[in-house]
Amino acid sequence: MRKIALVNQKGGCGKTTTAINLASFLASEDKKVLLIDLDPQGHVKVGLSAKVDHTEKTIYEALLGEIPISEAIQTIDDNLDVVLSDVVLSAFEQVMAGGHEREYKLAQSLADIENNYDYLIIDSPPSVGLLTFNGLVAAEEVIIPVDPSFFSLHGLEKLLETIQIIKERVYHQLYIKILPTNIDRRTNFCKGVVESLRDRFSENCFETIINTSTKLREAASLGKAITDYEKNCAGYRDYQNLAIEILIEETEMKDRGFTIGSLLEAEGLLKSLVEREIVFRLEAPESAMVKIAGDFNKWVPESLDFTESQGRPLWHKTISLRQGSYEYKYMVDDLWTPDPLNDKTVEDSYGGVNSIISI
Numbered sequence: 001m002r003k004i005a006l007v008n009q010k011g012g013c014g015k016t017t018t019a020i021n022l023a024s025f026l027a028s029e030d031k032k033v034l035l036i037d038l039d040p041q042g043h044v045k046v047g048l049s050a051k052v053d054h055t056e057k058t059i060y061e062a063l064l065g066e067i068p069i070s071e072a073i074q075t076i077d078d079n080l081d082v083v084l085s086d087v088v089l090s091a092f093e094q095v096m097a098g099g100h101e102r103e104y105k106l107a108q109s110l111a112d113i114e115n116n117y118d119y120l121i122i123d124s125p126p127s128v129g130l131l132t133f134n135g136l137v138a139a140e141e142v143i144i145p146v147d148p149s150f151f152s153l154h155g156l157e158k159l160l161e162t163i164q165i166i167k168e169r170v171y172h173q174l175y176i177k178i179l180p181t182n183i184d185r186r187t188n189f190c191k192g193v194v195e196s197l198r199d200r201f202s203e204n205c206f207e208t209i210i211n212t213s214t215k216l217r218e219a220a221s222l223g224k225a226i227t228d229y230e231k232n233c234a235g236y237r238d239y240q241n242l243a244i245e246i247l248i249e250e251t252e253m254k255d256r257g258f259t260i261g262s263l264l265e266a267e268g269l270l271k272s273l274v275e276r277e278i279v280f281r282l283e284a285p286e287s288a289m290v291k292i293a294g295d296f297n298k299w300v301p302e303s304l305d306f307t308e309s310q311g312r313p314l315w316h317k318t319i320s321l322r323q324g325s326y327e328y329k330y331m332v333d334d335l336w337t338p339d340p341l342n343d344k345t346v347e348d349s350y351g352g353v354n355s356i357i358s359i
């Protein structure tokens, strides 16, 4: 599954419009798409109000772990599913304050449905808080819509700084692309903005430009994607082109034997040179299942393998880790426990301790 987050802390630059219309075009190209709204403004619900069920569960309950995310999914077209949000989601940051693994909640909740979709599209709020963080941790690709204003370009530099920090914190690569939006080609100012974006970001800028289109605004006000409203307009052509550009990327990668995943791995080749293989071992003879979770796997528990070593039952898993310090714990059957072979621990937020390993 390709996981794409729409991110920009500047409001009104076209995140939701892009999320809805890109999701809709990808679905019409026979891709199975899940669109998730991480914005408490709930604009995906508004922008698709003609099709969605307003009484369904929202992403909030799934992020808190009250329900599996599958219970919040609603199907609105042959290939298009959505998970909505509403204003209650604005409590998430406060409810999670100081909470363990709080940036990983979306990534963790997606584990069950990972294989059900070709594309995940995540709409984010206009801020770089915990919700956007959750989107970026769950995603592998980021589209940054940039509308032509001084404030957008200013915000962009700040956003790139934020993404850099996140990359360092979450230990994964994010493939970033800039999308010029709301462009009025008749003005020199807009032309200048597009040129400077292309100069600054070259191949990290989409070929496609989203022009200003009254039909896009009308479609949104009627609660419809442009695919369900008007084919003969710039907004329809532009978002169709964007979807095609994204699909071509996928085909080119496949032709060259690449997937986004392996491209990210290639990017991380250098990183791997400084990685070490660490074998985690645990003796737990009576147990039916042992898993490990930590900073290195976003706290999503992974099973250990079982072998008999010199007549002793041993659970083990080899994990590649680069330089740094990592907290982790075992899950023995359903019980969390620190590593009995490691006396280095730190307190977790639940009154227990996590083991800590430094490479």
Ligand SMILES: Nc1ncnc2c1ncn2[C@@H]1O[C@H](COP(=O)(O)OP(=O)(O)OP(=O)(O)O)[C@@H](O)[C@H]1O
Pocket (backbone or CB within 6 Å): 010, 011, 012, 013, 014, 015, 016, 017, 018, 039, 041, 043, 124, 125, 126, 181, 182, 183, 210, 211, 212, 213, 214, 216, 217, 218, 220
């Ligand atoms: N290409 C476009 N042409 C005309 N209007 C557009 C275009 N893109 C977006 N709009 C309109 O601009 C407004 C803001 O767009 P949108 O909601 O997509 O931005 P956003 O980045 O999601 O905003 P927020 O940060 O508040 O979530 C909406 O009214 C939308 O219909």
Ligand SMILES: [Mg+2]
Pocket (backbone or CB within 6 Å): 015, 016, 017, 039, 043, 123, 124
């Ligand atoms: Mg929005």
